[in-house]
Amino acid sequence: MHQPAMSPPRLIACAVDVAPDADPTIAEHIVDAAAAWAAPFGATLVLLHASPPPPPLPAMHTGSEAAVEAFAGVWKAQHQHVADALARLAARATARGVTTTTRVVTEPGRLPDLLAQAALDVGAQLLVVGSRSRRGLAHRLLGSVAERTAHLSHVPVLLLPPD
Numbered sequence: 087m088h089q090p091a092m093s094p095p096r097l098i099a100c101a102v103d104v105a106p107d108a109d110p111t112i113a114e115h116i117v118d119a120a121a122a123w124a125a126p127f128g129a130t131l132v133l134l135h136a137s138p139p140p141p142p143l144p145a146m147h148t149g150s151e152a153a154v155e156a157f158a159g160v161w162k163a164q165h166q167h168v169a170d171a172l173a174r175l176a177a178r179a180t181a182r183g184v185t186t187t188t189r190v191v192t193e194p195g196r197l198p199d200l201l202a203q204a205a206l207d208v209g210a211q212l213l214v215v216g217s218r219s220r221r222g223l224a225h226r227l228l229g230s231v232a233e234r235t236a237h238l239s240h241v242p243v244l245l246l247p248p249d
Contacts, residue, residue: 093211094126094127094129095123095124095211095212096128096129096130096211097129097131097132097208097209097210098120098123098124098129098130098131098132098213098214099132099134099205099208099213100116100131100132100133100213100214101116101134101204101213101214101215101235102116102134102135102172102175103135104135104167104168104171104172105135105164105167106164106167113175113216114175114178115248116214116215116216117131117133117175117178118178118179118182119214120214121178121179121182121184121186123212123214123244124179125183125184129184129211129212130186131179131184131185131187132187132189132208132210133175133176133179133186133187134189134201134204135168135172135188135189135191136190136191136197136200136201136204137190137191138194138195139192140161165190169190172188172190173188175188176188189208191203191204196234197231197235198234198235198238199238201213201231201235202238202240202241206240206241211241212241212242212243213239213241213242213243214246215231215244216232216245216246217232217233217245217246217247232245233245
């Protein structure tokens with residue numbers, strides 16, 4: 087049976103975790119691989135980071151304004167960290183000759199759902215996702231965001247190993 091030829095991707099979405107507690111070398115590895123895929127096709131790269139909002143704060147008693155302000159300050163600092171990290175990664179891909187943009191997904195939801203939907207929303211023909219390669223009990227209990235994203239995605243997914 088003849089399979090129609092798949093055209094090269096013109097837009098590649100690349101999911102990266104740039105949260106303050108994430109290992110930046112993993113995001114660099116993923117972006118480098120995605121840029122290597124994008125460059126020969128002249129494809130544009132969209133770096134995606136999903137950062138759902140925190141749960142609502144419980145009702146607080148009078149005098150807790152300082153706690154609310156502190157929480158807001160932490161949230162703002164995290165968003166600035168994400169923006170700065172995405173800008174560094176975009177510059178890294180751009181230095182490899184790949185047109186690169188960024189998008190932060192801030193809607194509530196599960197990461198796999200948010201990433202799969204974001205890839206559709208930006209019009210990606212390929213979604214690149216890094217896998218942490220959890221094994222054993224950790225994989226059974228926590229699962230894999232990358233695997234769930236691949237199962238949910240309506241866009242072809244390239245799963246990258248950690249190294």
